[in-house]
Amino acid sequence: MSKFVNFLKSLKFKNLWVHAILIFVSVLSIFPFIWLLSTSLKGSSENIFAYPPTIIPKEFTWANYVGVWHRVDLMKYFINSMIVAGGTVLLNLILSSLAGYPLARMEFKGKKITFFAILATIMIPFQAIMLPVYLITLKLHLVDSVNDTLGYIGLIMPFAVSAFGIFLMRQAFLAIPREMEEAAIVDGCNVFQVFWKVLLPMVKPSLAVLAIFTFIGSWGEFLWPSIVLTKESMYTLPVGVNNLQGMFSSNWRYIAAGSIISTIPIIIFFLAMQKYFISGENEGAVKG
Amino acid sequence: MFKYYGKTAPYLFLLPAAIVLIIFFFIPFFQTIVLSFQDYSSSIYHPGFAGLQNYLEILKNPIFYKVMINTIIYLVVAVPILAIIPLFLAILINQKIKGITLYKILIYLPVIVSIVVAAIAFKWLYAEQGILNYILNVLHLNSIGWLTDPKYAIYSVIIVTIWKGIGYYMMIYLAALMSVPKELYEACDIDGAGFFTKHLTVTVPHIMPTIALVTTISSISAMKIFAEIYVMTKGGPLNSTKTIVYYIYEKAFENLDLGYASAMAVILLIVVMIFSFINIFCFERGKYQL
Numbered sequence: 001m002s003k004f005v006n007f008l009k010s011l012k013f014k015n016l017w018v019h020a021i022l023i024f025v026s027v028l029s030i031f032p033f034i035w036l037l038s039t040s041l042k043g044s045s046e047n048i049f050a051y052p053p054t055i056i057p058k059e060f061t062w063a064n065y066v067g068v069w070h071r072v073d074l075m076k077y078f079i080n081s082m083i084v085a086g087g088t089v090l091l092n093l094i095l096s097s098l099a100g101y102p103l104a105r106m107e108f109k110g111k112k113i114t115f116f117a118i119l120a121t122i123m124i125p126f127q128a129i130m131l132p133v134y135l136i137t138l139k140l141h142l143v144d145s146v147n148d149t150l151g152y153i154g155l156i157m158p159f160a161v162s163a164f165g166i167f168l169m170r171q172a173f174l175a176i177p178r179e180m181e182e183a184a185i186v187d188g189c190n191v192f193q194v195f196w197k198v199l200l201p202m203v204k205p206s207l208a209v210l211a212i213f214t215f216i217g218s219w220g221e222f223l224w225p226s227i228v229l230t231k232e233s234m235y236t237l238p239v240g241v242n243n244l245q246g247m248f249s250s251n252w253r254y255i256a257a258g259s260i261i262s263t264i265p266i267i268i269f270f271l272a273m274q275k276y277f278i279s280g281e282n283e284g285a286v287k288g
Numbered sequence: 289m290f291k292y293y294g295k296t297a298p299y300l301f302l303l304p305a306a307i308v309l310i311i312f313f314f315i316p317f318f319q320t321i322v323l324s325f326q327d328y329s330s331s332i333y334h335p336g337f338a339g340l341q342n343y344l345e346i347l348k349n350p351i352f353y354k355v356m357i358n359t360i361i362y363l364v365v366a367v368p369i370l371a372i373i374p375l376f377l378a379i380l381i382n383q384k385i386k387g388i389t390l391y392k393i394l395i396y397l398p399v400i401v402s403i404v405v406a407a408i409a410f411k412w413l414y415a416e417q418g419i420l421n422y423i424l425n426v427l428h429l430n431s432i433g434w435l436t437d438p439k440y441a442i443y444s445v446i447i448v449t450i451w452k453g454i455g456y457y458m459m460i461y462l463a464a465l466m467s468v469p470k471e472l473y474e475a476c477d478i479d480g481a482g483f484f485t486k487h488l489t490v491t492v493p494h495i496m497p498t499i500a501l502v503t504t505i506s507s508i509s510a511m512k513i514f515a516e517i518y519v520m521t522k523g524g525p526l527n528s529t530k531t532i533v534y535y536i537y538e539k540a541f542e543n544l545d546l547g548y549a550s551a552m553a554v555i556l557l558i559v560v561m562i563f564s565f566i567n568i569f570c571f572e573r574g575k576y577q578l
Binding site for chain 1: 292293294295297298299301302304305306308309311312313314315316317319320323377380381383385386387389390391392393394395396397398399400401402403404405406408409410412413415417418419422425426451454455459508511512514515518519533536537540541546549550553554556557560561564565568576
């Protein structure tokens with residue numbers, strides 16, 4: 001208790017209201033999860049609609065977690081999400097850096113048009129073109145009704161490269177001094193070796209930023225998988241979690257437990273990579 | 289510098305990205321426009337040419353007007369809140385006080401978590417006998433149907449969008465605040481200006497471009513809302529939460545009326561492209577080094 005008083009004394013009085021507001025907003029930010037967590041830990045004899053509501057479960061239990069884990073293949077959803085997010089990240093890193101390099105460093109016919117065509121894709125919202133994207137994906141047989149591998153490819157391909165990534169990599173290449181390439185050329189490297197051995201290692205920080213934000217975007221993607229997926233065994237986590245609602249219609253203990261389980265991986269990822277998100281340097285990289 | 293690459297090298301580097309962008313962006317873009325002039329309402333396999341018929345039908349459709357009104361409510365309510373509150377929070381967090389990292393992490397958490405989980409969490413808060421109605425009762429107010437009453441449902445969904453966006457826009461503002469010269473604040477302190485005077489006269493004018501950027505980004509996102517609706521209300525009750533993207537989804541993938549869905553998609557495209565254009569050429573020139 002005295003520690004707490006000392007803490008209060010250590011705060012300057014004028015900062016007190018700043019802390020009050022920030023604590024209030026922080027609590028609002030996590031309260032929906034806290035309440036979900038609380039519900040997920042309540043036993044079947046405890047009324048989850050009790051008035052007044054209790055945050056700390058009276059009859060604490062893991063039973064809902066065990067139950068939902070046995071009835072829903074959350075592990076499979078997790079693996080599907082990992083495959084899709086992993087594939088999307090890998091392709092974005094490769095395609096964006098490949099495309100960013102000539103835009104930053106080379107002169108060629110049609111450079112301006114290419115540049116503005118890529119820029120134009122930023123203005124085209126996926127939601128407006130999703131129907132033809134679906135029709136094309138069907139035509140290419142990239143759907144889970146053909147086989148699982150093609151299903152994964154179909155989930156990945158529409159997001160395999162983004163204008164954001166290409167411009168990020170272009171900017172990274174622009175920042176490298178030209179002497180680096182000249183030295184490599186003198187040493188007898190060809191253009192692909194220059195790219196692979198000299199330039200790519202120098203843009204690692206940008207690759208990391210691109211990887212992290214692509215991963216977050218892909219991990220949370222809901223619209224596209226819910227359009228293309230037909231088999232439950234192919235569900236990614238967001239689709240699978242949404243499906244919990246249908247499976248356990250009013251069993252909120254299970255729905256809550258399943259939702260909490262599905263959130264753990266991304267929270268761990270966020271805490272591990274937090275400097276990329278809250279340092280203020282990569283603002284606006286996640287899609288809003 | 290001497291030219292060390294052959295004529296074809298730039299194209300080889302661009303090729304993989306170009307293939308993806310052509311197949312999954314440019315072709316669908318033009319196909320959306322083509323589809324919008326076709327009639328799929330009688331048969332999905334043998335579409336006829338519809339001319340402007342889809343567009344004319346949209347203009348006669350009362351649900352479409354409802355959808356437009358919902359979108360406007362979304363813009364009018366969510367966008368100003370998302371422009372102001374995150375700015376206020378960013379100013380508070382941009383000080384040398386204890387616990388900043390923890391505050392940032394907690395406020396940013398909703399941005400990271402899947403929108404599906406967020407929507408489920410809120411659905412649970414909004415339950416008929418849920419905790420929010422309990423709070424209303426404690427305040428001697430009647431329970432409301434947060435997601436079941438057509439009067440309130442759209443606002444309940446908007447709350448989720450705002451809740452999930454605050455941390456995101458706060459970080460954008462925080463980055464912008466770093467560029468405000470410290471001397472200006474010192475001058476204010478000497479003049480004895482209070483918190484609000486100081487920030488209204490120094491901060492706000494200085495980061496006006498960022499405020500405009502946040503406004504356009506959040507407007508664009510508001511027009512693309514889908515998951516919140518799909519998870520929480522499916523557009524109901526009485527279409528009161530139906531958004532344009534949800535309606536396109538419904539028409540395209542449930543009613544299989546591809547022409548009609550595409551005509552609405554074209555309308556969405558035009559509006560979003562106007563906003564994005566302003567965004568890129570006015571506020572984000574630096575990001576793309578135009």
